[in-house]
Amino acid sequence: MRQPSRVLASALILSLLLGGCSYKQHVQNSDQNYGTRQKNDPKMQGSRMYGTLGTDSTQHHNRFFEYSSQLSRDVTRLNGIGQAIVMLTDKNAYVGIVLDGTATHAVRSGSKVIREQNNGGWMEGVYNHQTGSDKWDNRQLVTPYNxxxxxxxxxxxxxxxxxxxxVRVRKLAPAVQEVHITANRDLVNQFVEYSRESxxxxxxxxxxxxxNILVQKHFAGGNxxxxPLQIIKQKADKNGGKAIIGKYSGSDPETGSFGNPGDAGGASQNR
Known part of the structure; x- marks a missing residue:
């Protein structure tokens, strides 16, 4: 007959092993981990729900768009996302996100992405620790520092x-044809400007x-x-309330630069 102490020790070890496996599986299946792919991971079951799903060259020729506060809040609740701005159109949902570092592997494995933010100023009580400046553009959600x-x-x-x-977007907006997602700084900050208007x-x-030009640039390879909305409004103020709706002729498709505001052109429209 086994000694009671050995039986209890074996049971404890088995419990710890099972508990450890259960916790590991819980983390892998939760929104705390966006890297590990398990065979039965509920987040990866079924068909792909994001990105380009068809061959329609006019997929990003939207007739209208609106800011969705409900979807923005719902996506923001996910681990790893500091803030989400969701725009709905007659065709698609466009999701601009920023990451907060609370989930692992939000950037794909093996990626050579260069970290775009320098948050060293947090410890020094300044915005830009390289210059010591405490000034920043507080209209922007995401900036190069802090x-x-x-x-x-x-x-x-x-x-x-x-x-x-x-998946979360489609639960609340099942009619959308495609869901496009990015954490690009320029797009997110422009989405913030549109949401402020809303x-x-x-x-x-x-x-x-x-x-449309903005989303075509980021999701369809537009050049x-x-x-930017802020410049459109500034020009409208100088033009008797008529907004200049146009585009830059010298934009850089590699860097996402808005180019030179002096290149802005286009037709006037009543706002």
Missing amino acids: SYFSVNDHNELSSKLKQTIA WAGSDLSPYVEPF EMPV
Whole structure:
């Protein structure tokens, strides 16, 4: 007959092993880990729910767009996401996110993404620890210093992260044809500007053209960038309330630079 102490010790070891396996599986299947792919991971079951799903060349030719506060809040609740801004159109959902580092492997495995933010100033009580400056553009959600994290190319985001976001978006917006997701700094900050207009009760219809150019640039390889909304509004103030809706002629498709504001052109529209 086995000694009671040995039986208890064996039971304790087995319990710890099973508990450890259970915890590991829980983490892998949760939104705390966007890297490990298990055979039965619920986040990766079924077909791909994000990105380009068809061959329609007009997929990003949206007729209208609107800010969704509900979807933005819902996606923001996911681990690893500091803030999400979701725009809905007559065709698609566009999700701009910034990462907060609370989940692992939000950027795909093996990625050579260069960290875009320098947050060294947090410990020094300044915005830019390289210059000692405490000034920043507080209209921007994501900046080069003391900020949430951005990723320039949406292809570098974990497929597991994008699938998790897309599934959540489609639960509340089942009619959308495609869900496009990025953590690009320029796009996210422009989405913030559009959302501010929505919060203020302003009509977004005058900005459909620059919005379409923006999403075509980031999700369909477009070479043009729109005039940033802040500049459109500044020009409108100088033009008797008529917004200049146009695009830059000298944008850089590799860096995502908005180019020279002096190159902005386009037709005038009543706002």
